Amino acid sequence: MEVxxxxxxxxxxxTKLFGSFCALDHVDLDVKRGTIHSLLxxxxxxxSTLMNVLYGLYQADAGEIYLNGERVHxxxxxxxxxxxxxxxxxxxxxxxxxxxxQNIILGxxxxxxFGILDMKKARKNVQEIVEKYGLEVDPDxxxxxxxxxxxxxxxxxxxxxxxxxxxxxxxxxxxxxxQEIEDLIQIMHNLIADGKTIIIITHKLKEIKxxxxxxxxxxxxxxxxxxxxQEVDEEELATKMVxxxxxxVVEKSPAKPGEVVFAIxxxxxxxxxxxxxxxxxxxxxxxxxxxxxxxxxxNGQKELVEAITCLTKCESGTIQINGQQVQNTTPRNxxxxxxxxxxxxxxxxxxxxxxxxAENAILEKxxxxxxxxxxxxxxxxxxxxxxxxxxxxxxxxxDCAQHLARxxxxxxxxxxxxxxxxxxxxxxxxxxxxTRGLDVGAIEYVHKTLIAERDKGRAILLISLELDExxxxxxxxxxxxxxxxxxxxxxxxVDEKTIGLLMAGGKQHAKNS
Amino acid sequence: MQRTVRILKKPITSTILAIVCxxxxxxxxxxxxxxxxxxxxxxxxxxxxxxxxxxxxVIIKATPITLTALSVAFAYKVGMFNIGAExxxxxxxxxxxxxxxxxxxxAILQVPLVVMTGMVAGALYGGIVGFLKAKFGIHxxxxxxxxxxxxxxxSNFVVQSDAFHQPNTTATYPVNPSSYTMLLPEWKTSDExxxxxxxxxxxxxxMLKTDINFGFLVAIVAAVVIWFLLYRSTKGFEFRAVGAxxxxxxxxxxxxxxxxxxxxxxxxxxxxxxAVMMITGTNPHRISTLAAFENNGFNGLxxxxxxxxxxxxxxxxxxxxxxxxxxxxxxxxxxxxxxKLSIL
Numbered sequence: 001m002e003v004x005x006x007x008x009x010x011x012x013x014x015t016k017l018f019g020s021f022c023a024l025d026h027v028d029l030d031v032k033r034g035t036i037h038s039l040l041x042x043x044x045x046x047x048s049t050l051m052n053v054l055y056g057l058y059q060a061d062a063g064e065i066y067l068n069g070e071r072v073h074x075x076x077x078x079x080x081x082x083x084x085x086x087x088x089x090x091x092x093x094x095x096x097x098x099x100x101x102q103n104i105i106l107g108x109x110x111x112x113x114f115g116i117l118d119m120k121k122a123r124k125n126v127q128e129i130v131e132k133y134g135l136e137v138d139p140d141x142x143x144x145x146x147x148x149x150x151x152x153x154x155x156x157x158x159x160x161x162x163x164x165x166x167x168x169x170x171x172x173x174x175x176x177x178x179q180e181i182e183d184l185i186q187i188m189h190n191l192i193a194d195g196k197t198i199i200i201i202t203h204k205l206k207e208i209k210x211x212x213x214x215x216x217x218x219x220x221x222x223x224x225x226x227x228x229x230q231e232v233d234e235e236e237l238a239t240k241m242v243x244x245x246x247x248x249v250v251e252k253s254p255a256k257p258g259e260v261v262f263a264i265x266x267x268x269x270x271x272x273x274x275x276x277x278x279x280x281x282x283x284x285x286x287x288x289x290x291x292x293x294x295x296x297x298x299n300g301q302k303e304l305v306e307a308i309t310c311l312t313k314c315e316s317g318t319i320q321i322n323g324q325q326v327q328n329t330t331p332r333n334x335x336x337x338x339x340x341x342x343x344x345x346x347x348x349x350x351x352x353x354x355x356x357x358a359e360n361a362i363l364e365k366x367x368x369x370x371x372x373x374x375x376x377x378x379x380x381x382x383x384x385x386x387x388x389x390x391x392x393x394x395x396x397x398x399d400c401a402q403h404l405a406r407x408x409x410x411x412x413x414x415x416x417x418x419x420x421x422x423x424x425x426x427x428x429x430x431x432x433x434x435t436r437g438l439d440v441g442a443i444e445y446v447h448k449t450l451i452a453e454r455d456k457g458r459a460i461l462l463i464s465l466e467l468d469e470x471x472x473x474x475x476x477x478x479x480x481x482x483x484x485x486x487x488x489x490x491x492x493x494v495d496e497k498t499i500g501l502l503m504a505g506g507k508q509h510a511k512n513s
Numbered sequence: 514m515q516r517t518v519r520i521l522k523k524p525i526t527s528t529i530l531a532i533v534c535x536x537x538x539x540x541x542x543x544x545x546x547x548x549x550x551x552x553x554x555x556x557x558x559x560x561x562x563x564x565x566x567x568x569x570x571v572i573i574k575a576t577p578i579t580l581t582a583l584s585v586a587f588a589y590k591v592g593m594f595n596i597g598a599e600x601x602x603x604x605x606x607x608x609x610x611x612x613x614x615x616x617x618x619x620a621i622l623q624v625p626l627v628v629m630t631g632m633v634a635g636a637l638y639g640g641i642v643g644f645l646k647a648k649f650g651i652h653x654x655x656x657x658x659x660x661x662x663x664x665x666x667x668s669n670f671v672v673q674s675d676a677f678h679q680p681n682t683t684a685t686y687p688v689n690p691s692s693y694t695m696l697l698p699e700w701k702t703s704d705e706x707x708x709x710x711x712x713x714x715x716x717x718x719x720m721l722k723t724d725i726n727f728g729f730l731v732a733i734v735a736a737v738v739i740w741f742l743l744y745r746s747t748k749g750f751e752f753r754a755v756g757a758x759x760x761x762x763x764x765x766x767x768x769x770x771x772x773x774x775x776x777x778x779x780x781x782x783x784x785x786x787x788a789v790m791m792i793t794g795t796n797p798h799r800i801s802t803l804a805a806f807e808n809n810g811f812n813g814l815x816x817x818x819x820x821x822x823x824x825x826x827x828x829x830x831x832x833x834x835x836x837x838x839x840x841x842x843x844x845x846x847x848x849x850x851x852x853k854l855s856i857l
Binding site for chain 1: 745746747748750751753754757758760761762763764765766767768
């Protein structure tokens, strides 16, 4: 495309190599001034790399960058900021025990003519920007006291304070609640109205449809297409992103539930502050059935999982698997009773990142034959087992058994965990947020695996904050509110609105009133 | 390219690089101070390698530090910072001296008894730290440092107690000769031994002029055993999992607290072994009043971390350290001589 002043950013033929790996291969990006431009791609497609080149964190090996029609060389983030580029990273870079204002002026302090910090003026400047764009942040609040959504606004404020005309948002919605996402989209529109330009990195199709004007798709480091968002639907976007047709709604046959395998009876669990996080909760899961728990974060999901896996003690109530009580025992006992859990925090609880993939694959099995032989690790069996899993679950790169788990992408790390837990052949498989941070292709794969395991007759408990996921995958939907099950439904008997209302503590279902 | 990266990432590479850098920095300092680094290092290496006696002393000096380094490196792999190696060493030295002095069994029983005593004493002392961490979550650095001081004063208390204090010295009575772990201590001073050794100059120098003992073999065997335990056994798998990610290990059903306690028992036993080899293997075979820490444990700490907590790296690094400290004494004298020469 021709270089023109109409475009805030034009990146032409950007190529970036990491060693022999080509992260970006002649990628083009043209962003018109005053638009919201989304950058879509799978995990590891090169979206963040491209933006890091624009922000000066990486140097491209080939290609040109034009800002407002002029060729520029962005050596480092300082140059980028001078050119009016601001970037909000996925992980915030804020000082927790500083106030909002202090964080915003950090590195760009307002001083009076004696070189002394002028907090009053700084605060006034911050307040002005806050009001101009309707950001609703208290300039005097400490970062540690405000919500994640607010912290993100502080990051946006930081960029605006430094005079950014072009804002790059790296997966801004990954950490936000649905309400916060709506607010963010509103803020983005306010910014556009003032003539700013926004590039947003994401792999959530719904949000692209709701927020963006134009979307550029890259796949495995290569430019695929640039489309006007109004003219395409989500399926088309997904197909372009993954490279083949993707089913956004999982296909499955009706469940054939058997006897009850897993039963929670009047369970009460206290959280760290001594409050009842799980409150008199009862739930049953049958063989060959997926029970999904929908709920807003902080309604007891975390404590429920910790109680089932015996990471925390429960106050009262029972947890039974195949008729045997397992509450208040040890994590080992739970695993031995054929309960396997895909934990939501794969880097903290799921994997030992500095272990090899093979070592992670036997993290629970190392103590059993054939992996253990006379107290020694049987490496040939371990490798054979791991390679089998890697092949079955299509983990990439395919010969990664001896690589560190750290070196895998998020989606592949998740595949390793799922493969490991499913290989335990559990009677109950618990999946907590199993698709968090995964792209459409990987999500489809995870959902298919869960359904396949269901069809083998396993009981599956799915706990997710993504309402769509619970609605699509579960056979039975239980709504968690304030530590207990507000109501349960069969799939198809209920709409999203009813569930959403219950999740928010709205009126209980008719039968309870 | 990738091969280079892989080699660079090995702990052994960082060990070697650290040693090389040490020499480079030292050269700069020497040049600034007006010495010729080549001459100085020549003196250094002369100090280490010129006589078999020196080489032997380097090995003897290195033995306890190898074992304490191994103790620290092992604990670190399980996620524990064993700054208490010093205290474990002292306690083991005290215990093995007492037992070695009180008992006088045939060597075949006495040596294992004394060695076991030292290892058990060190293990229990390390175990306290592990237990307090596992049971009450008290940070190991805190308890270890306090226990180090307790060990120091306990040692001085024993040295000065009537039961063990040898009059007119600042030390206890030595252990009985049946506890000795030198190479053939009796034979080498017998007529037959002396006659045999006379045929080989270097051998007689090593055997008669130094306390060459079984310690260095014990240290190498211990390093290999620890490596094997960590990387080949399922127990070691648990240890490493706890060290690398406690949360994931717990979630996978590994008993984190039990592993922490066990690891500290083993680490303590290794420090204890260091002390016991020193007491039984070298003169004066007893403990003396300590005015300050002797740094057997703390040197182990530095060695372990320069070696990147790799058991094999520890061995290499420790010999360099021991060699340097041995040679430092000699080269100081030689440098003084050089200076005089240059003035002339």
